Amino acid sequence: xxxxxxxxxxxQKKLKIQDLAxxxxxxxxxxxxxxxxxxxxxxxxxxTCGIAAGAREIMDALLDQLSKSRVKDMIVTTSGCxxxxxxxxxxxxxxxxxxxxKYIDLTPAKMRKIVEKHILDGRLVAEYAxxxxxxxxx
Amino acid sequence: MVCAGTxxxxxxxxxxxxxxxxxxxxxxxxNEVLVIATGCNGFCERGPILLVQPEGIFYQRLKxxxxxxxxxxxxxxxxxxxxxxxxxxxxxAPVPKMxxxxxxxxxxxxxLRNRGRIDPEKIEEYIAFEGYEAMAKVLTKMTPEEIxxxxxxxxxxxxxxxxxxxxxxxxxxxxxxxxxxxxxxxxDEGDPGAFMDRSLLEADPHAVLExxxxxxxxxxxxxxxIYIRHEYPLAxxxxxxxxRQAKDYGxxxxxxLDTGFNFDVEVVQGAGAFVSGEETALIxxxxxxxxxxxQRPPYPAQKGYMGMPTTINNVxxxxxxxxxxxxxxxxxxxxGTETSKGxxxxxxxxxxxxxxxxxxxMGISLRDVIYGIGGxxxxxxxxxxxxxxxxxxxxIPAKLLDLPIDYESLTGAGAMMGSxxxxxxxDKTCMVDVAKYFLNFLRDESCGKCVSCREGTQRMWEIVxxxxxxxxxxxxxxxxxxLATATMDGSMCGLGxxxxxxxxxxxxxxxxxxxxxxxxxxxxxxxxxxxIQYEVIPDRCTGCLACKTACPKDAIRGTxxxxxxxxxxxxxxxxxxxxxxxxxAIETLRDEAIRIVERAR
Numbered sequence: 001x002x003x004x005x006x007x008x009x010x011x012q013k014k015l016k017i018q019d020l021a022x023x024x025x026x027x028x029x030x031x032x033x034x035x036x037x038x039x040x041x042x043x044x045x046x047x048t049c050g051i052a053a054g055a056r057e058i059m060d061a062l063l064d065q066l067s068k069s070r071v072k073d074m075i076v077t078t079s080g081c082x083x084x085x086x087x088x089x090x091x092x093x094x095x096x097x098x099x100x101x102k103y104i105d106l107t108p109a110k111m112r113k114i115v116e117k118h119i120l121d122g123r124l125v126a127e128y129a130x131x132x133x134x135x136x137x138x
Numbered sequence: 139m140v141c142a143g144t145x146x147x148x149x150x151x152x153x154x155x156x157x158x159x160x161x162x163x164x165x166x167x168x169n170e171v172l173v174i175a176t177g178c179n180g181f182c183e184r185g186p187i188l189l190v191q192p193e194g195i196f197y198q199r200l201k202x203x204x205x206x207x208x209x210x211x212x213x214x215x216x217x218x219x220x221x222x223x224x225x226x227x228x229x230x231a232p233v234p235k236m237x238x239x240x241x242x243x244x245x246x247x248x249x250l251r252n253r254g255r256i257d258p259e260k261i262e263e264y265i266a267f268e269g270y271e272a273m274a275k276v277l278t279k280m281t282p283e284e285i286x287x288x289x290x291x292x293x294x295x296x297x298x299x300x301x302x303x304x305x306x307x308x309x310x311x312x313x314x315x316x317x318x319x320x321x322x323x324x325x326d327e328g329d330p331g332a333f334m335d336r337s338l339l340e341a342d343p344h345a346v347l348e349x350x351x352x353x354x355x356x357x358x359x360x361x362x363x364i365y366i367r368h369e370y371p372l373a374x375x376x377x378x379x380x381x382r383q384a385k386d387y388g389x390x391x392x393x394x395l396d397t398g399f400n401f402d403v404e405v406v407q408g409a410g411a412f413v414s415g416e417e418t419a420l421i422x423x424x425x426x427x428x429x430x431x432x433q434r435p436p437y438p439a440q441k442g443y444m445g446m447p448t449t450i451n452n453v454x455x456x457x458x459x460x461x462x463x464x465x466x467x468x469x470x471x472x473x474g475t476e477t478s479k480g481x482x483x484x485x486x487x488x489x490x491x492x493x494x495x496x497x498x499x500m501g502i503s504l505r506d507v508i509y510g511i512g513g514x515x516x517x518x519x520x521x522x523x524x525x526x527x528x529x530x531x532x533x534i535p536a537k538l539l540d541l542p543i544d545y546e547s548l549t550g551a552g553a554m555m556g557s558x559x560x561x562x563x564x565d566k567t568c569m570v571d572v573a574k575y576f577l578n579f580l581r582d583e584s585c586g587k588c589v590s591c592r593e594g595t596q597r598m599w600e601i602v603x604x605x606x607x608x609x610x611x612x613x614x615x616x617x618x619x620x621l622a623t624a625t626m627d628g629s630m631c632g633l634g635x636x637x638x639x640x641x642x643x644x645x646x647x648x649x650x651x652x653x654x655x656x657x658x659x660x661x662x663x664x665x666x667x668x669x670i671q672y673e674v675i676p677d678r679c680t681g682c683l684a685c686k687t688a689c690p691k692d693a694i695r696g697t698x699x700x701x702x703x704x705x706x707x708x709x710x711x712x713x714x715x716x717x718x719x720x721x722x723a724i725e726t727l728r729d730e731a732i733r734i735v736e737r738a739r
Binding site for chain 1 (some may be wrong): 141143144145146147148175176177178179180181182183209233234235236237238239241242243245246247248250251253254256257258259262263265266267268269270271278333336337340342369372376387388389390393395396464473481492493494495496608
């Protein structure tokens with residue numbers, strides 16, 4: 001088990017109710033790429049299912065390929081289980097101006113190809129993709 | 139049609155839907171214009187998206203202020219508002235949309251609304267999607283009575299298995315005058331095949347924390363425990379991180395959000411016993427004692443942790459609470475059926491094409507889950523049964539596939555909602571073997587306190603095991619039913635009281651299969667090792683040596699290009715030859731040459 005890191009060295013200020021809204025807006029702006037400056041966002045899904053299927057290797061390949069290609073404006077993040085457990089490892093790539101694309105059955109090699117073709121060149125890799133868009137929420 | 143994909147929802151598409159409905163009422167257009175929420179169209183970057191049919195006009199990047207003008211101009215006067223319109227690119231995307239994928243399109247995320255889109259180790263991301271807002275509302279604007287009234291009005295029932303009305307449970311504990319009172323989150327999730335709670339704890343731990351603070355305010359509690367089984371290291375880790383971050387922000391602990399309300403929480407790790415999921419055994423475990431259940435009454439609401447009033451709820455129940463406060467009880471109660479409100483998360487596993495975690499509205503049919511979401515049975519096999527509710531549940535056969543999923547329907551069919559494990563079985567599954575598996579599980583996990591459970595599960599398992607080995611007697615079925623009654627009646631806790639369900643349920647729908655095992659010493663599904671043997675089909679065998687090489691016991695005779703034979707007295711029925719032959723057959727497009735038949739006598 002990894003050590004639990006504190007998010008900041010300085011003791012975090014305790015929130016009041018109005019602070020919640022401020023954090024919400026700030027965090028949302030950082031997370032969505034639409035109004036931000038970044039090129040886009042990649043989420044590697046890491047629940048126990050994903051990790052068991054090899055999500056950590058996918059993450060390593062992703063970070064390595066991004067660094068090799070000198071991409072610095074991509075947000076890379078993780079999430080918990082994305083639900084479709086038998087198609088893990090999965091990753092979602094969302095570029096500015098395009099719908100999010102869910103990739104399934106990934107291998108490190110496929111992830112690298114997605115970096116080259118989708119992230120750098122803007123063309124989604126249809127043969128690795130499950131679907132575009134997001135899930136329906138109530 | 140208002141898009142309800144997570145992208146648009148996070149840009150307030152629900153507020154737009156409400157504004158639309160209000161404006162349409164105002165202009166008296168409700169009989170001509172229908173407003174519905176739909177799945178994602180893939181234009182997330184342009185959301186919130188609105189689609190007006192039958193013209194097929196898309197509106198993009200809508201704000202609530204745009205709605206009156208839109209209704210006035212387009213819906214009333216028939217003049218589409220060009221400034222707000224969006225023209226989708228001409229070429230069709232080669233990739234399908236999420237809302238057209240069978241696995242996802244029947245699901246409605248409520249408790250799992252944050253799935254796939256937040257990093258659970260960053261509290262800011264939880265807050266970004268309206269996290270802790272329900273808690274803020276509860277701590278500043280609602281009294282305990284009002285909170286409980288809201289939960290009761292929603293019709294929420296415990297998601298751990300028993301389905302007890304949550305509002306009622308909270309009310310009973312709230313009325314208790316002795317303090318300190320406690321709340322506990324049951325994350326023991328012991329059912330084989332169930333991983334809903336694990337996924338929720340790993341993906342969205344803050345949802346559970348927020349629900350617990352709300353419950354604490356409602357019941358009058360300052361200390362809570364989150365019991366997570368030892369086998370879930372990632373869930374334990376992420377929950378610890380979540381608690382640390384929430385405390386740092388003042389969202390947990392003393393003086394939450396500067397409102398003067400105190401509530402602290404501690405994570406307790408389970409020690410590997412299924413019975414510790416039972417509420418009194420869990421409390422014993424939290425107290426540091428061996429996880430044995432005790433007599434009830436008194437119920438934990440009166441005498442729980444350390445003999446004080448305690449409310450225990452399942453992980454999923456706690457995580458549902460903030461959503462009810464956020465969207466309202468009436469809205470929650472509009473989902474589901476008359477007696478089972480809201481949505482339920484299931485882990486869909488087994489002989490099914492699409493496995494994973496599904497959240498569906500109560501009332502959806504089993505057929506829609508298995509053939510819609512699940513994509514049907516792989517390898518062209520036939521559906522035989524679906525086991526719901528874990529070891530305390532039961533098997534539902536094909537003829538009941540149109541049953542709606544709700545508490546009463548499932549119990550009536552001899553199964554149970556349970557915590558949500560759904561194990562699909564095909565025609566190559568032996569139901570006697572299934573009964574044996576679950577009875578063995580319960581026998582092993584029985585704490586041993588009650589004679590009826592300890593001896594009952596042992597004997598039932600021994601009898602069913604004998605049946606699978608061809609040693610069954612005709613009187614066994616009646617004996618099993620008698621033992622089942624004795625086990626259920628005499629046991630003190632849920633484990634013993636439902637321990638007979640695996641055998642009762644399989645006997646109810648698959649009695650013929652038991653009789654075949656007993657009277658004819660045959661296993662129709664080809665599973666029970668003592669009753670089957672592997673043999674080579676002579677006219678299909680090409681003598682490729684694949685099975686011979688695979689055999690760990692050197693039990694196959696034959697040389698290259700010569701028909702192979704399996705020596706039955708050496709064969710341990712591991713199936714390696716069967717798999718090797720299928721592999722070869724697939725490679726060279728030949729029919730497989732090994733089959734499973736009844737044992738020669």
